[in-house]
Amino acid sequence: MTFALPTYADVAAAADRIHGAAHRTPVMTSRTADAATGASFFFKCENLQRMGAFKFRGGFNALAQFDAAQKKAGVITFSSGNHAQAVALAARILGIPATIIMPTDAPAAKVAATKGYGARVVTYDRYSEDREEIGRKLAEKDGLTLIPPYNHPHVIAGQGTAAKELIEEVGPIDMLFAPVGGGGLLSGCALAARELAPACAIYGVEPAAGNDAQRSLREGKIIHIDTPKTIADGAQTQHIGDLTYAIMKREAADILTAADDELVEAMRFFAARMKIVVEPTGCLGFAAARKLGDAIEGKRIGVILSGGNVDMERFCSLLSA
Amino acid sequence: MTFALPTYADVAAAADRIHGAAHRTPVMTSRTADAATGASFFFKCENLQRMGAFKFRGGFNALAQFDAAQKKAGVITFSSGNHAQAVALAARILGIPATIIMPTDAPAAKVAATKGYGARVVTYDRYSEDREEIGRKLAEKDGLTLIPPYNHPHVIAGQGTAAKELIEEVGPIDMLFAPVGGGGLLSGCALAARELAPACAIYGVEPAAGNDAQRSLREGKIIHIDTPKTIADGAQTQHIGDLTYAIMKREAADILTAADDELVEAMRFFAARMKIVVEPTGCLGFAAARKLGDAIEGKRIGVILSGGNVDMERFCSLLSA
Numbered sequence: 001m002t003f004a005l006p007t008y009a010d011v012a013a014a015a016d017r018i019h020g021a022a023h024r025t026p027v028m029t030s031r032t033a034d035a036a037t038g039a040s041f042f043f044k045c046e047n048l049q050r051m052g053a054f055k056f057r058g059g060f061n062a063l064a065q066f067d068a069a070q071k072k073a074g075v076i077t078f079s080s081g082n083h084a085q086a087v088a089l090a091a092r093i094l095g096i097p098a099t100i101i102m103p104t105d106a107p108a109a110k111v112a113a114t115k116g117y118g119a120r121v122v123t124y125d126r127y128s129e130d131r132e133e134i135g136r137k138l139a140e141k142d143g144l145t146l147i148p149p150y151n152h153p154h155v156i157a158g159q160g161t162a163a164k165e166l167i168e169e170v171g172p173i174d175m176l177f178a179p180v181g182g183g184g185l186l187s188g189c190a191l192a193a194r195e196l197a198p199a200c201a202i203y204g205v206e207p208a209a210g211n212d213a214q215r216s217l218r219e220g221k222i223i224h225i226d227t228p229k230t231i232a233d234g235a236q237t238q239h240i241g242d243l244t245y246a247i248m249k250r251e252a253a254d255i256l257t258a259a260d261d262e263l264v265e266a267m268r269f270f271a272a273r274m275k276i277v278v279e280p281t282g283c284l285g286f287a288a289a290r291k292l293g294d295a296i297e298g299k300r301i302g303v304i305l306s307g308g309n310v311d312m313e314r315f316c317s318l319l320s321a
Numbered sequence: 322m323t324f325a326l327p328t329y330a331d332v333a334a335a336a337d338r339i340h341g342a343a344h345r346t347p348v349m350t351s352r353t354a355d356a357a358t359g360a361s362f363f364f365k366c367e368n369l370q371r372m373g374a375f376k377f378r379g380g381f382n383a384l385a386q387f388d389a390a391q392k393k394a395g396v397i398t399f400s401s402g403n404h405a406q407a408v409a410l411a412a413r414i415l416g417i418p419a420t421i422i423m424p425t426d427a428p429a430a431k432v433a434a435t436k437g438y439g440a441r442v443v444t445y446d447r448y449s450e451d452r453e454e455i456g457r458k459l460a461e462k463d464g465l466t467l468i469p470p471y472n473h474p475h476v477i478a479g480q481g482t483a484a485k486e487l488i489e490e491v492g493p494i495d496m497l498f499a500p501v502g503g504g505g506l507l508s509g510c511a512l513a514a515r516e517l518a519p520a521c522a523i524y525g526v527e528p529a530a531g532n533d534a535q536r537s538l539r540e541g542k543i544i545h546i547d548t549p550k551t552i553a554d555g556a557q558t559q560h561i562g563d564l565t566y567a568i569m570k571r572e573a574a575d576i577l578t579a580a581d582d583e584l585v586e587a588m589r590f591f592a593a594r595m596k597i598v599v600e601p602t603g604c605l606g607f608a609a610a611r612k613l614g615d616a617i618e619g620k621r622i623g624v625i626l627s628g629g630n631v632d633m634e635r636f637c638s639l640l641s642a
Binding site: 026028268271313315 | 347349368369373589592593595596597598599629632633634636637640641
């Protein structure tokens with residue numbers, strides 16, 4: 001199936017659609033971060049979003065547009081992470097049956113959380129089976145609608161509401177930083193930022209171990225890589241999508257990277273100084289921005305803290321390493 | 322020196338005085354907490370207050386009332402904890418010289434933070450010297466004004482602004498829970514709650530290891546105890562004050578307790594589910610409330626999360642114990 005690129009009008013429509021279902025998350029500031037950098041940071045706290053990540057915005061926006069037949073048959077998706085829980089929760093709220101394809105070795109807590117939202121979980125062996133193939137087959141057999149994690153216009157438009165809310169609350173910003181996995185968050189936020197703060201320079205940030213989006217934009221085609229080894233588990237995607245690529249190509253100033261130890265330092269800063277828990281992927285934006293030195297001095301900077309779903313054992317083992 | 326008991330008018334005046342200097346902290350809710358208890362919880366996030374605790378409210382409110390001579394001579398206080406940093410920060414903002422008396426074995430990070438705000442730190446041996454005596458002598462010698470951590474009408478009135486903001490934001494509540502160390506927070510919040518939600522049942526919560534306030538209210542006189550062994554370092558006071566006692570006696574329904582392991586469980590809940598860092602003392606209110614079973618079902622409950630100043634090493638060691 002091919003889709004047209006979403007536009008800002010789709011983001012605005014998504015905002016109306018998710019109103020009352022998603023949280024309007026707070027924007028936090030930090031005198032410490034500002035004093036250390038000379039910039040003015042505005043942190044959009046999607047770690048405080050429902051189910052702990054921005055993913056709920058896109059999932060809900062997609063499912064809310066199902067017609068009666070789609071609602072009855074149900075939704076299917078594949079994800080071992082936040083998108084699975086986002087779709088499961090949105091489906092429960094909207095009364096839609098949900099099937100989530102997860103690897104057999106997915107963390108028990110995530111499987112339990114997904115089942116807890118009432119979704120059917122189908123497992124597969126991630127080393128010998130292809131989840132997209134399984135998804136397509138199940139979707140065809142049962143007439144389910146597949147909502148992929150990022151390369152879908154309704155998902156992209158939903159994610160963009162995070163930047164829309166941020167800029168509406170704090171006013172124009174000079175720079176925006178958001179994590180990049182498959183590019184749904186960054187491309188959606190880029191649509192909002194370009195409309196609401198036209199001069200804003202938009203940066204995506206990837207883990208240094210998996211800079212496929214950076215390479216894709218620089219080389220002019222979508223680059224595929226092996227699953228990167230990084231603590232930023234929300235950005236371990238192997239490639240971006242054609243829709244997210246097209247928007248990023250048009251709107252992003254650049255894609256930057258942050259190393260795992262820089263993510264840990266940012267995670268420590270958020271917890272120790274700002275008293276909030278941010279998962280490693282959610283730290284990408286600030287970790288990259290703070291390295292830019294003179295380039296951010298005097299600038300008003302929006303940063304999307306994309307999620308807070310890190311279990312406490314892992315959080316503590318990362319901080320003590 | 323003897324003081325008259327503060328009233329709600331003093332809390333309202335304090336609110337005007339701290340406006341623009343203190344944060345109006347957010348109130349958070351949790352579907353998970355509500356589903357588990359049948360109550361509706363409203364968490365006032367003083368862990369997100371300036372310097373990481375409610376103490377800034379009282380400190381600023383007290384120092385902002387200094388006359389010209391007091392401002393010139395300076396302020397003095399004794400504290401190894403959040404009150405020290407609150408007075409140091411308020412003094413810096415108001416251009417008042419500050420002297421803080423801290424034990425020689427105070428954590429280096431707290432001494433550094435206090436000095437970082439520009440305060441003079443005087444150390445004493447907590448096993449052989451009396452900090453109140455040292456404070457009085459220094460105050461007399463240099464004409465400094467002593468602002469104690471809790472037993473002062475301006476401090477009490479300032480702390481009460483936390484409950485005032487909470488109730489103004491969410492509407493009337495049926496029950497209010499706040500930690501009790503020396504009682505400044507609870508008594509100030511009681512003044513606000515009695516005015517703004519007259520039927521509200523007001524509960525203070527102490528560490529189980531040091532229930533001097535509970536005993537004081539039940540026995541009808543201020544009880545002194547040895548410094549209790551508890552992870553709730555903000556509530557390791559040996560006795561409440563005559564002002565805080567009088568207000569608590571009049572307004573509190575009861576003083577409850579929570580054990581250290583219950584504080585750890587609450588701390589884990591806040592971090593894992595609500596994505597916020599709350600120090601052990603700040604967990605007292607919720608830890609006690611969630612134990613009440615049927616008594617809280619269907620109730621609208623305000624809980625003051627008093628602070629978030631726990632270093633990450635300690636936080637992780639508590640969670641892994």
